[in-house]
Amino acid sequence: MSALLPRIVVLATGGTIAGSSANPASSAHYQAATVPVSQLVQAVPALGDVARIEAEQVAQVDSKDMMFGLWQTLAARVGFWAEQPDVAGIVITHGTDTLEETAMFLHLTQACPVPVVMTAAMRPSTSLSADGPLNMLDAVRVAACREAVGKGVLVVLNQQIHAARDVTKGHTSAVDAFVSPMAGPLGFVQDGYVRFAHAPSRVTVPRLAVPGDWPLVEVVASYAQPGRVAIDAMVAAGVKGFVVAAAGNGSVHETLAAALGDALAHGVAVVRSSRTGAGHVAIPVPPRPAGGVFVSAADLNPYKARVLLLLLLAADPALGRDSARLQDLFSQY
Numbered sequence: 351m352s353a354l355l356p357r358i359v360v361l362a363t364g365g366t367i368a369g370s371s372a373n374p375a376s377s378a379h380y381q382a383a384t385v386p387v388s389q390l391v392q393a394v395p396a397l398g399d400v401a402r403i404e405a406e407q408v409a410q411v412d413s414k415d416m417m418f419g420l421w422q423t424l425a426a427r428v429g430f431w432a433e434q435p436d437v438a439g440i441v442i443t444h445g446t447d448t449l450e451e452t453a454m455f456l457h458l459t460q461a462c463p464v465p466v467v468m469t470a471a472m473r474p475s476t477s478l479s480a481d482g483p484l485n486m487l488d489a490v491r492v493a494a495c496r497e498a499v500g501k502g503v504l505v506v507l508n509q510q511i512h513a514a515r516d517v518t519k520g521h522t523s524a525v526d527a528f529v530s531p532m533a534g535p536l537g538f539v540q541d542g543y544v545r546f547a548h549a550p551s552r553v554t555v556p557r558l559a560v561p562g563d564w565p566l567v568e569v570v571a572s573y574a575q576p577g578r579v580a581i582d583a584m585v586a587a588g589v590k591g592f593v594v595a596a597a598g599n600g601s602v603h604e605t606l607a608a609a610l611g612d613a614l615a616h617g618v619a620v621v622r623s624s625r626t627g628a629g630h631v632a633i634p635v636p637p638r639p640a641g642g643v644f645v646s647a648a649d650l651n652p653y654k655a656r657v658l659l660l661l662l663l664a665a666d667p668a669l670g671r672d673s674a675r676l677q678d679l680f681s682q683y
């Protein structure tokens with residue numbers, strides 16, 4: 351290991367990349383988040399040719415169980431390591447299931463003076479053809495690449511580099527599960543060669559604060575004959591914002607629209623995303639529900655839109671009563 355190599359910190363949070371199974375032929379039946387990061391790093395000797403690795407086990411969770419407390423811890427560890435003068439980049443290993451939400455959270459909150467690169471795996475570490483080792487190596491290569499500076503939080507899997515804001519998990523099990531439906535990948539990693547083909551958008555907007563108190567923000571969906579019981583109950587329970595996984599170009603069933611209109615009149619923020627998986631949701635035009643509009647999430651999917659709404663409402667709870675300003679912010683971020 352050479353002292354001239356860049357120092358890269360690997361922050362591990364669990365997931366399938368740290369998963370193990372008694373049956374290497376099965377990628378479906380395994381335990382996520384069992385293998386310590388020291389072992390994951392040891393399993394990829396080629397890392398030593400690329401960087402001086404420092405590994406920290408921040409958590410060991412299946413990402414389906416992600417909580418805001420872990421996001422706060424992760425943000426603090428990213429902030430700590432990014433300030434160390436000799437750290438060239440940070441890699442975060444994560445489960446694939448909610449990676450896109452954590453990536454969005456970090457994208458919105460971290461200024462990233464050094465590259466912050468998330469990676470994961472679709473197959474557990476003990477699997478035949480495990481994808482974790484190459485993903486880890488490629489993520490470290492990107493984190494050590496000077497061209498990655500200033501591009502915000504990046505996500506590297508399956509030899510592709512994605513922007514955190516754009517990437518989503520688009521398949522239950524394939525190794526090429528991660529896609530950026532509206533923007534495409536930013537670049538590629540091939541045989542150790544890092545190539546950026548595009549610049550990410552919206553990386554220069556001011557970062558948002560990591561909340562101390564998190565407002566209640568929920569995702570609801572529009573579909574045939576929805577009920578309004580759940581929405582009314584959630585408003586009564588103190589929900590401050592809804593993201594609707596709406597049909598098509600942000601269309602909300604009239605029953606749901608009536609319930610959400612009542613919520614809006616009580617100062618609850620309502621944002622329309624689309625359940626289609628791609629496309630920009632039209633900015634609302636009159637006629638509007640009394641007291642405001644159902645804001646467009648632009649091209650953010652419902653789960654990414656929820657992360658943005660969480661952070662915006664935490665910073666300014668009055669936004670639920672100012673849909674014009676909320677729309678401006680969604681158009682900006």
Ligand code: SIN
Pocket residue numbers: 364365366367382411412413414444445446447448470471472473
């Ligand atoms: C997880 O998200 O932690 C489990 C699934 C995966 O990483 O693919």
